[in-house]
Amino acid sequence: MESNKIEALLEKYDHAETTLAEERELKRYFAEADVPAHLDVYKPMFAYFKANEEEVFTKKLPLKTEQKYVLKWISAAAAVVLLLGFYFSRSNESQDLGTFDDPELAYLEVTKSLEMISEKLNQGTATVGYLDEVNKGTATLNYLNELENATQIIFKKQKQ
Amino acid sequence: MTQTEFLHIVTPFKDKVFRLAKRLLVSTEEAEDATQEVLIKLWKNKAKIKAYKNVEAFSMTMTKNYCFDKLKSKQSQNLKIVHSNYEDKQTALQKQVELNDSLTWVEKIIENLPEQQRLIIQLRDIEAYDFDEIAKMLDMNQTAVRVALSRARKTIREKLTHTHNYGIK
Known part of the structure; x- marks a missing residue:
């Protein structure tokens, strides 16, 4: 040219x-x-x-973005369900005690539950019965007193 | 849209995105990160891709904006982008031994141009886009693009003449 x-x-x-x-x-x-x-x-x-003009981009493209998002949402939903579950189960326990309309029935229920309480209490005191063993122990200790009596008698004789 | 369809759209211009990012950010690593970022953004908005008139031009604009943001944040942090790739690794270049030195000169001269001119040189003289496309990508009018390009070309030539005549700057 x-x-x-x-x-x-x-x-x-x-x-x-x-x-x-x-x-x-x-x-x-x-x-x-x-x-x-x-x-x-x-x-x-x-x-x-x-x-x-010839330089090229060689790095790999990480295109798997969708699955990650789904997992994230599933875990978030699970957390919310857990929290709600705890909340509702707690509030049910504390609020719903049950009521009676008929006073006689209510009286019967109360006596029944009081009886149950006393029964359980008696069971508790029954186990306390082991304390008797301690008393027995102290009773045997009384033999020591007998011994002392004997020695006292001896000492008295010496003084005379 | 499946991954393969997406890659089919992206592959023709992903290298151009990379080269444009490198022109602005200089470092190869930074440019790779920028390219990845831009392409992943496209992938995330893949539902809208068909609505774009020209995905390629759109991606180039995105790249430009992304790189400017990167440069700004680096400047505000008082950090310089670290790059150690002054030497061109391409074997095709290595063969032209007598030219090699002058080529690094050209690279350095372009590096010192204002960002706008660097972009235009890249888009016109390397990627060979027409003025209409460049104007759209950079959101400028065509005359402004031509003026900036002319200025950039003259600067490169003058500085090269200078180094030719005196050896070293």
């Missing part, structure tokens, strides 16, 4: 008036070996552009 045509193109190029086709032509021209000395400056410029 004649260098005056190239010079004209370069003039246009500097003013950003070249078309893409003309720019391709320039790139091709400067990729060739023999370029007049006064146009040497453009050579590395176009070579650089050309070299940079």
